Amino acid sequence: MVDNIWVGGSRKKITIAVIGLGYVGLPIALEFARKVSVIGFDTNEKRIALMQRSIDPSNEVADVEFKECDITFTSSWEKLKEANFFIVAVPTPVDPHNVPDLEPIRKASETIGKVLKKNDYVVYESTVYPGCTEEDCIPIIEKVSGLKFREDFKVGYSPERINPGDKEHTLTSVVKVVSGCDADSLEQIAALYELIVKPGVHKASSIKVAEACKVIENSQRDLNIAFMNELSIIFDRMGINTYEVLEAAGTKWNFLKFQPGLVGGHCIGVDPYYLTYKAAELGFNSRVILSGRYINDNMGNYLSKKILQHVIAHTENVKKSKVLVMGATFKENVSDVRNSKVADVIATLKSYYLNIFVHDPYANAEDLKHEYGIELLSQLDNDYDAVIIAVPHQPYSHFDDRYFATITKEHALIADLKGTYRNRITSRKYWSF
Structure with missing residues (x-):
């Protein structure tokens, strides 16, 4: 454990509070807890109760990762008074109209304002548009705390780079971008993150540069x-x-190996809207970025029409047809269903009066029901008119032509969105993006 670190001009014992313990916040909290004292704060008492028993509600962190960590999990903001370094890792979604929803980060700022003391530090990791930290968050902290920015407390921004399901590019193995409100805070924040990030940090010249760095990574x-x-x-x-x-083009050394697919989740499908929102505020209407968003947001409709056309062509009564959707999370081998574009596909197919059945070995049935009203199958039938392999989870990888023949009618379509079963399906009609 590191007993103290240079904060506010002198060496002192440091206690970090991580606000928001989801996919981003929990790994950060546990990594720091191996070095310094940490308070893990979340308003969801149910999640806190699980983490107090060394259980990650998101199923990303193994129980062994909780061992030998100096961490206290709490939903009480009073406990945060013991901290002198605050890291904000709350979600920053968009609303149904794709407008940034800053309510979580504003509430986190209010909470910090209630407990902030002179010489404390605040670092935001949540995705925001350039300028949000200084224009939206800091004024809230100043108002609630009565303290003066820069004079009484320092602020920085360090964009998260957590990739759910990725065990190679983890928090400690990827260069961390850090920024501060002045030269001194930059050095202090960099020193703190260097405690846990093995490749080191990249010091951005300003908070805005660090904020912009995050949104363009996912926009690209x-x-x-x-x-x-x-x-x-x-x-x-x-x-x-x-x-x-793509396989043929990929033989050239400088060809970028991207693939088609449904673009969901809480990063790639959301972050571009933060950038275009701020651009519009400044009088510039994005064309390229929003064109990309338009295409990706409409791939669900494109897929749904393909399925509908097949069903109409091969069944006498659409209302009696059965379509199986395999995979409902936003990406393979994770349990996260937030902003899953598979849910959009299911909703569209249901609007065409098709009977939709959903299977997923990773998705939490309660979360799926709460978020989208979707129920998970416990057992598959043998008479589906179409099967959509929407998310190629590892448990699906061994399926073959014979397997799909046992669960479908002879005229069935196998829609393999990621091309997982290419050249392996022969007894049924095959289609992929």
């Missing part, structure tokens, strides 16, 4: 996937398999 991926999705629509009309084209 979003645009590349949008290009692949548009290609898949074009190639489908040409009767060409997109994955075969």
Whole structure:
């Protein structure tokens, strides 16, 4: 354990409070808890109770990772008074109209304002648009705490780079971008993160630069996937398999290996809207970024029409047809269902009066029911008119042509969105993005 660290101009014992203990906050809290004292705070008492028993509600962190950690889990903001370094890792979603929802980060700022003391530090990790930390969050802290920014407390921004389900590119193995409100705070914040990040840190010149860094990382991926999705629509009309084209093009050394697919989750499908929202506020209407978003957000409708066309062509009564959707989380091998575009596909297919059945070995049935009203199957039937492999979870990887033949009718369509079973399905009609 590190007993003390240089904070506020002198060496003192440090206690970190991590606000928000989801996919981002919990790993951060546990890593720091191996070095210093940590208070893990979340308003969800049910989640806190699980973490107090060394259980990650998100199923990303193994129980062994809780061992030898100096951490207290709490839902009481009074406990936060013991901290002198605050890390904010709450979600920053968009509303149904794709407008940034800053309510969680504003509430976190209010909570910090209630407990902040002179010489304390606050670092935001939640995804925001450039300028949000200084223009939206800091004024709230000042108002609630009565303290003066820079004079009484310091603030920084360090964008999270957590990738759910990825055991290679973890918090401690990826360079961490850090920033501060002045030269001194930058050095202090960098020193703190260097305690846990093995490759070290990249010191951004300002908080705005660090904020912008985060939103463009995911916007870049979003645009590349949008290009692949548009290609898949074009190639489908040409009767060409997109994955075969990408395989061939990928033999060139500088070809970027992106793939088509549904783009959901709480990063790639959300972050671009934070950037375009701020751009519009400044009088610039994004064309390229929003075009990519338009394509990716409409891939669910494109898929649904493909399924509907097949069912209409091969069944006498659409209302009696059965479609199986395999995988409902936002990506493979994770349990997170937030902003899952599979849910959009299911809703659209149901609007066409198709009977939809959903299976997922990782999704939490309670979360899926609460978020989307979707119920999970415990047992599959043998008469589906179509099967959509929406998320290729590892337990699905051994399935073959014979397996799909046992659960479908002879005329069934196997829609394999990620091309997992390419060249392996022969007894049923096969289609992929």
